[in-house]
Amino acid sequence: xxxxxxxxxxxxxxxxxxxxxxxxxxxxxxxxxxxxxxxxxxxxxxxxxxxxxxxxxxxxxxxxxxxxxxxxxxxxxxxxxxxxxxxxxxxxxxxxxxxxxxxxxxxxxxxxxxxxxxxxxxxxxxxxxxxxxxxxxxxxxxxxxxxxxxxxxxxxxxxxxxxxxxxxxxxxxxxxxxxxxxxxxxxxxxxxxxxxxxxxxxxxxxxxxxxxxxxxxxxxxxxxxxxxxxxxxxxxxxxxxxxxxxxxxxxxxxxxxxxxxxxxxxxxxxxxxxxxxxxxxxxxxxxxxxx
Amino acid sequence: xxxxxxxxxxxxxxxxxxxxxxxxxxxxxxxxxxxxxxxxxxxxxxxxxxxxxxxxxxxxxxxxxxxxxxxxxxxxxxxxxxxxxxxxxxxxxxxxxxxxxxxxxxxxxxxxxxxxxxxxxxxxxxxxxxxxxxxxxxxxxxxxxxxxxxxxxxxxxxxxxxxxxxxxxxxxxxxxxxxxxxxxxxxxxxxxxxxxxxxxxxxxxxxxxxxxxxxxxxxxxxxxxxxxxxxxxxxxxxxxxxxxxxxxxxxxxxxxxxxxxxxxxxxxxxxxxxxxxxxxxxxxxxxxxxx
Numbered sequence: 001x002x003x004x005x006x007x008x009x010x011x012x013x014x015x016x017x018x019x020x021x022x023x024x025x026x027x028x029x030x031x032x033x034x035x036x037x038x039x040x041x042x043x044x045x046x047x048x049x050x051x052x053x054x055x056x057x058x059x060x061x062x063x064x065x066x067x068x069x070x071x072x073x074x075x076x077x078x079x080x081x082x083x084x085x086x087x088x089x090x091x092x093x094x095x096x097x098x099x100x101x102x103x104x105x106x107x108x109x110x111x112x113x114x115x116x117x118x119x120x121x122x123x124x125x126x127x128x129x130x131x132x133x134x135x136x137x138x139x140x141x142x143x144x145x146x147x148x149x150x151x152x153x154x155x156x157x158x159x160x161x162x163x164x165x166x167x168x169x170x171x172x173x174x175x176x177x178x179x180x181x182x183x184x185x186x187x188x189x190x191x192x193x194x195x196x197x198x199x200x201x202x203x204x205x206x207x208x209x210x211x212x213x214x215x216x217x218x219x220x221x222x223x224x225x226x227x228x229x230x231x232x233x234x235x236x237x238x239x240x241x242x243x244x245x246x247x248x249x250x251x252x253x254x255x256x257x258x259x260x261x262x263x264x265x266x267x268x269x270x271x272x273x274x275x276x277x278x279x280x281x282x283x284x285x286x287x288x289x290x291x
Numbered sequence: 292x293x294x295x296x297x298x299x300x301x302x303x304x305x306x307x308x309x310x311x312x313x314x315x316x317x318x319x320x321x322x323x324x325x326x327x328x329x330x331x332x333x334x335x336x337x338x339x340x341x342x343x344x345x346x347x348x349x350x351x352x353x354x355x356x357x358x359x360x361x362x363x364x365x366x367x368x369x370x371x372x373x374x375x376x377x378x379x380x381x382x383x384x385x386x387x388x389x390x391x392x393x394x395x396x397x398x399x400x401x402x403x404x405x406x407x408x409x410x411x412x413x414x415x416x417x418x419x420x421x422x423x424x425x426x427x428x429x430x431x432x433x434x435x436x437x438x439x440x441x442x443x444x445x446x447x448x449x450x451x452x453x454x455x456x457x458x459x460x461x462x463x464x465x466x467x468x469x470x471x472x473x474x475x476x477x478x479x480x481x482x483x484x485x486x487x488x489x490x491x492x493x494x495x496x497x498x499x500x501x502x503x504x505x506x507x508x509x510x511x512x513x514x515x516x517x518x519x520x521x522x523x524x525x526x527x528x529x530x531x532x533x534x535x536x537x538x539x540x541x542x543x544x545x546x547x548x549x550x551x552x553x554x555x556x557x558x559x560x561x562x563x564x565x566x567x568x569x570x571x572x573x574x575x576x577x578x579x580x581x582x
Contacts, residue, residue: 138459142479143487160437188433195436
């Protein structure tokens with residue numbers, strides 16, 4: 001029973017997913033756990049990882065005794081931060097091997113199977129990543145204060161900015177500004193109080209409203225989504241200029257925003273070969289091959 | 292010795308200034324105190340106010356016994372917030388009378404002596420205010436997260452955003468992006484760490500660097516300052532559209548940004564008749580006249 005197993009983990013801020021394949025690549029099981037952005041408390045992150053991992057093993061009829069023949073690869077939000085990785089790995093691990101990289105890297109690995117290409121992740125934040133000739137390139141993704149163009153947070157925040165402009169009479173009101181102000185009891189003071197406490201994910205909750213109005217040709221909605229698409233195109237275009245032949249889109253806002261991207265960029269978009277979990281499995285396999 | 296005295300106070304986040312005039316309008320003395328944004332602790336604010344007030348009385352050879360014939364008018368940052376005003380006034384006051392209004396209102400009173408007109412304040416934040424036919428209009432000034440276009444904070448933040456774009460290769464580097472990145476040891480990670488803790492006044496510290504480069508025709512500096520001027524023009528134009536015949540500029544960035552404002556707006560700009568401290572004295576006088 002010494003056949004190797006490979007487990008891929010996709011670790012994010014709200015949940016952790018795991019997928020188990022055997023040495024032949026046969027799917028054996030999947031599992032899920034809690035938050036696992038590795039900037040979080042290491043005990044919490046390990047609890048999430050092991051929960052997801054045990055659930056995947058359980059689905060395969062396997063258990064605790066099989067951990068030591070399981071090679072794990074993890075793509076995780078926060079893994080670009082060396083200190084967070086070191087903190088996470090400062091304990092004995094039950095696995096045959098363990099390797100961690102950024103969630104962007106495992107998404108790219110899954111999408112292109114290790115070949116040249118770029119990905120654009122668009123959710124609450126936004127980030128571009130590509131690998132060309134073995135060289136990694138990160139573009140954008142520096143956080144919502146001065147980066148993350150085209151993200152849900154950026155779209156929501158700009159929409160609220162324009163809502164205040166409309167209230168001031170600086171631009172015409174539109175159904176979008178009316179809808180957004182109504183969410184704050186038509187009281188800009190309440191809106192500003194809310195802004196004082198808002199996190200990126202709070203702003204991002206308004207992105208679907210903006211998208212809905214853009215689809216219905218609300219002039220402000222169209223302007224905001226066009227701006228977002230322009231910001232995303234700037235990130236993606238840089239990755240293509242760096243030599244990435246094609247681009248895959250990821251994240252909750254990728255599909256709704258895709259039709260708004262400029263036509264030249266549309267032509268570079270391809271479907272990913274596999275997802276980030278299979279990318280994490282590839283990461284585990286490459287790690288074993290290197291060792 | 293029952294002749295009335297009038298004291299004007301200009302209360303801001305870092306300091307408090309006071310000016311004393313007698314009933315003939317003769318300048319009797321000036322004084323200064325500490326922070327007096329009235330959203331701050333009321334004990335602190337009163338300490339600042341009384342320090343400035345006593346210094347002004349002292350310059351006039353007057354003292355504590357003269358407080359009860361002194362009518363005080365105060366223009367203060369934060370005075371638009373009713374709860375802060377109520378908290379400040381919930382104690383017995385030593386003055387003959389006391390009236391408070393926003394710092395924008397006293398700036399306008401001083402600038403136009405109570406006549407129709409608008410002001411544009413540009414410092415760390417930005418705010419437009421005008422009074423037309425007795426009706427008040429606030430435009431902008433909702434805070435740096437989703438407002439304060441053209442402010443020092445907005446200019447600084449956008450400059451750092453473009454610096455990251457240039458680092459990513461999304462736009463060409465310019466002397467401005469090089470200068471700004473060098474301030475963070477040419478390490479965008481250090482820049483992002485700084486951003487995580489930055490307050491509007493921190494961002495605003497980079498506005499003079501942007502202005503300097505704009506003057507030297509740095510293409511990014513010119514673009515950023517032109518954007519700032521466009522945002523300010525939008526605020527000012529709204530106030531003119533509401534019926535304000537002319538506009539006065541206030542704040543530390545007003546003069547450096549003035550040459551960048553669009554020509555039609557330039558023609559509406561006039562010099563203020565008096566400053567915000569004399570505006571606060573007018574406020575005190577009007578309050579007595581109404582009583």
